[in-house]
Amino acid sequence: MFSKVLIANRGEIAVRIIRACKELGLRTVAVYSDVDRMALHVRYADEAYPIGPAPARESYLNIEKILEVAKKSGAEAVHPGYGFLAENAEFAQACRDEGLVFIGPSPEAIAAMGDKVQARRLMQQVGVPVVPGTDSQEDLRDEELLAAAHRIGFPIMIKAAAGGGGKGMRIVRRPEEMASAIQLARQEAQSAFGDPRLYLEKLIEQARHIEVQILADGFGRTIHLGERECSIQRRHQKLLEEAPSPFVGEDEDFRQRLGAAAIRAAQAVDYVNAGTVEFLVDREKNFYFLEMNTRIQVEHPVTEAVTGVDIVKEQIRIARGRPLRYTQGDIHLKGWAIEARINAEDPYNNFLPSIGRILYHSPPTGPGVRVDTGVYTGMEITPYYDPLIAKLIVWGENRAHAVLRMRRALAEYKILGVKTNIPFHQRLLAQYRFLVGQFDTRFVEERFSMEDEAELQELSPEMAAVMATLVAHAQAQQAAQMIRTAGTGRRPSLWKWTYHPGWRRG
């Protein structure tokens, strides 16, 4: 049991965690780097301690310094948030060694999922589908990789055993490119992770990135909270997420199979706390385990919005040794949620980071709108950390309503002083293919452009007509479903949506 929590993070997620602690009656300790002494998480916490210079290596990644603050402040637990030390098994172990409760999974589970080759093998052992690829735990020699590539068949993907999140990945389309690709990948893996081990997978093209949120307590119970659609990304940086996924939509059987696979993945490493299992999903609804993120994720609020579960509070309760407050049967998805990541970057200039003082920050409010942010008017955006200014999360009774609400909220959002990607989101939410859910992970990079200066601030009559049709369609589907399920005792689906098997031809 603990009553004081150190938050080993900064920005919006530190504020989010402090809020959960406060609602649970826990005292909070913030840590901050030199450039963050005026940051919101510092003001929000009961106590705050400096931990070093701006570069993360010297502050938010400094394990010794953070443990020293924990001791000095009398904190009894540590929440790592995301990024920084969140998936560092040594940090989780160091907390344990110091008698601090790490609000997250065990060091063993972090390490098992952090080694992507080991994770792949574990998944195969428990029957979670993985992409066809290499199966050896050994450090494969170049000739072995080459032979394996021919066996698997091109195109293939070279990945680093210690990689993840898209780091150190390389696509190889032709056998003759293999030798040099292996060379480069090995060098990259060695310098980025200090681990040269590589493995191969068949390249799955035109896939979606769908992930499943799980919660597991210390009593052997694991549940899933449904999926999130994360395909709207650029260079492995997610830009917009939704729950549920338009591709899963009303297919409860598919959702249940994804959920069951995620639970099996977590149980394979005796996972305790909140975690996310990432899947690649092809157009035939085949799904493949990619990796497990052993932390709270940036996009957790969309799942909170459709399930009503406060995932951060649940993390804390689990870490306090409490049983899960929900069984799988308690989890019902209601409505639709979308999160837009508001970044300090210029979408008209190749998403170049934008730094400087926020001269004015006026986030949207009103029904169905949540803004998680770590900034305020007058605060400085520095180049030292990730560019996330805020997460704008909206909820609607179905996808069309959520989209319309997001458009309203984006139009209300006023930020002066730094450039933001709000125009990107406005343009995305006016794209036909996005509106009808016809997109995969290549969408932003291959089918989207910020060029041609048609301004989309106002809902044009044409777009209003498209949206009206979509809303009407969603309502008609909903009504039809209610009629179909009348008398069966089954809950009607609240988020009917269209699935167009033929869209890829467009």
Ligand code: MV4
């Ligand atoms: C893949 C893949 C296609 N085939 N693996 C990117 C993040 C990391 N978790 C794994 N990733 C991918 N692995 C095979 N065998 C495509 C991706 C991928 C991707 C995955 C999720 C979200 C966005 C992505 C963008 C490009 C590639």
